[in-house]
Amino acid sequence: DTGVSQNPRHKITKRGQNVTFRCDPISEHNRLYWYRQTLGQGPEFLTYFQNEAQLEKSRLLSDRFSAERPKGSFSTLEIQRTEQGDSAMYLCASSAARGGRADTQYFGPGTRLTVL
């Protein structure tokens, strides 16, 4: 069990550029979450996948954000036309809960995005 991994760990980009982050969950975990965290705040839910299906997406997420989990394993989060307000830590978490069972999430180390 290697844990949840995220790449890259740090990303610096210029405003208006597109960025893509990758998350590799713990193998065989069927649930995958993306969060955004800014300094002094808790993680803010962005979206949730169960296997390859995206079942929930935050209303806070603008159309510039898109996430995929094509084969139900790794996931990517893309931000198009980045803005300075997108600067944050982007966290991925996975869990193995089945059905309606309570969910213990395992978090990755995060990708820190800085938009100049």
Place this chain on the structure above:
Amino acid sequence: SQKIEQNSEALNIQEGKTATLTCNYTNYSPAYLQWYRQDPGRGPVFLLLIRENEKEKRKERLKVTFDTTLKQSLFHITASQPADSATYLCALVYTGGFKTIFGAGTRLFVKA
């Protein structure tokens, strides 16, 4: 909309004492509530989960209580150690949903 409040000010305590952190929520009760620990620059780490029909849960030096009347959870660390210094996050999940709502966290400092 659901709202979670945690002590915004840092909690400073002496080694060996019990740390008590508070999590208050508004609106209807969640299906379950979780506590996570987060160290600077790292992702949160799960500590304890308590369901709406449970009053108390323990794990080693940790204890969580859940009062659905007061809409409050208390998180206790007994015999605290400097290594317990971190930010502690409260998180709620509501019945029928997948979305986990986190509080802003409380920073704990344990002084040797």
